[in-house]
Amino acid sequence: MFKKRKSLLLGIFFTMAGLCLFSSLTLLIINQSLPKRSENPELLSENQMLLTQEANHLLSGVGNQVFPGWSVExxxxxxxxxxxxFAVGIDTPLSEGWTMYPxxxxxxxxxxxxxxxxxTVFRTWIEDPQKTPENFVVKIDDQIAASFQTQEFALIYFHDLMYTELPPVLREIFPYRIFFRDLMLAPEAYISSLAHEAFHVFQARQNPVMFENAELIANWEKQYPFExxxxxxxxxxxxxxxxQAGEVSTREEAIxxxxxxxxxxxxxxxxxQLSDALMDYERKREWLEGVAKYAELQIGKIAxxxxxxxxxxxTQKLGLKNYSSRAQFFKTQLSTMSKTNMDGEILFYYSGFGQGVLLDHLxxxxxxxxxxxDYLEELLVESIQP
Incomplete structure (x- = not known):
């Protein structure tokens, strides 16, 4: 009996070991296919133009249901x-390059x-890799534009970033494509990220003073005790x-x-013992990035x-049949906030998002x-007053 049990256990062990080895080799081969650079970096691909057109389609069709007035922007x-x-949907630029607005x-x-x-789009060369438009907004002449990496380059950039952070063995077999799917590889995921930056344009136009204050205070990140x-x-x-905001169904529960x-x-x-200045820093960053995170996730959920x-x-060329995956993604993002590794200001993205969900009930x-x-937390305080 003991020998039979021992043989069974050894059989299970070697089977599992074989499966692990096979999976590791498969991931190693798949990871070798990850691009090291954009295929034609001097051109804006058809895929990127289709993603842009779909983002515009989503914003015009659903934007007003997320924030009144967003669709007409x-x-x-x-x-x-x-x-x-590359500048897309911008009138012929009169000045050189872009301004890092605000x-x-x-x-x-x-x-x-x-x-x-x-x-017809407009192109300018990036001479210094440290001086890009970044993922936010820029200004060209008097036009405020949403700026973001191409989907192709986003995969390259974030893969390189993550690769350097992982342990030597794990970095070779980590399932990057699976991990990045809901963040940028699926077309609906990338389009949601575009919606985030597009919402910053909306904020800047609706309240330029608050937008400027909420962005320039980002310098306080160095003073904030994240460590x-x-x-x-x-x-x-x-x-x-x-x-818990994702679990409430009544105003009383939300209160x-x-x-x-x-x-x-x-x-x-x-x-x-946070100073008044650091508390103001929290509120302003929640106003800017937290509300944009809410808009990014909410637009996919509503779609x-x-x-x-x-x-x-x-549908035909991007393989985007619907936005159904965004409903579950919204739920997952909300229900796992406390378990997610929050690095620096990412905290304010999610705390602002959660407050927005609560305010929907209140x-x-x-x-x-x-x-x-108005700040999110101040609106919460006001909303629960008897």
Whole structure:
């Protein structure tokens, strides 16, 4: 009996070991196919133009259901890779390059018209890899544009970033394509990221003063005690409370979650002895990035719930049949906030997102108020007053 059991266990062990070895070799081979550079970095691909058209289609069709007035906003775009930046949907640029709005330093050179899938876009070369349009917004002449990496370059960039952070053996067999699918590889995921930056354009147009203040205060990141382990532990508890926003179905339940959140937030700040300036930093970054995160996730969720149909070319050439995966992604992002590794200001993306979900239950007009410059937590305090 013992020998039979031993043989069975050895058989299971060698079977599992074989499966692990096979999986590792498969992932190793798959990872070898990951691109090291953009295929034609001097051109904007047909795929990228289709993604842009679908993003415009989604914003025009669903944007108003996320934030009143968002659908009517015409969003210009600036995409970039390792070699060039491309301006799409922008009137002929008169000045060179772009301005890092709301900052004033200028980057890039002369814009040249080039053809992209039958459309005229403008291209300028990136001479310094440290001076790109970044993933935010830029200004060309008097036009504010959403800026983001091309989908192809985003995979290359984030793969390289993650590769250097992983242990030597794991980095070779890590399932990058699976990991990045819901973040950027699936067309609906990449389009959601574009919606995030497009919402920043909307914020900048609706309230330029608040937008400028909320972005320029990002310099306080160096002063914020992100390395304080006790503070980060308390932040996790705060996010754990906010996760409950996805489970409430009545105003009464939402009030209880909001009261608990505000209590835990106040205790965290007192425990860390945060200055008024650092608390202001939190609120402003939540206004800027947290609300944009809410818009990014909400637009996909609403598209899924409404069975919003992509453009025919998006279905035929991008393989985008619908936005159904975004509903589950919204739920997962909300329910796992406290378990996610929050690096620096990513905290404010999710704390702002969670507060927005709570306000949906508590204050129907909160979106107009936040665009006027009100802070999320102040609206929560007001919304639960008897």
């Amino acid at each position: 015409r969003i210009p775009w600036v995409f970039y890779n390792e070699t060039a930046a 900052r004033t330093h200028q980057r890039g050179g002369e814009w040249q018209p080039v053809n992209a899938s039958g459309n 304080n382990e006790n503070l980060m532990k308390n932040w996790k508890n705060e996010l754990k409370v906010l996760q 209880l979650v909001a009261e608990q959140f505000l209590k835990v937030r106040n205790e965290r700040r007192q425990s860390a 899924a719930q409404n069975e919003f149909l992509p453009l025919p070319d998006s 204050m129907p007009g909160w979106k107009d108020r936040v665009l006027q410059g």
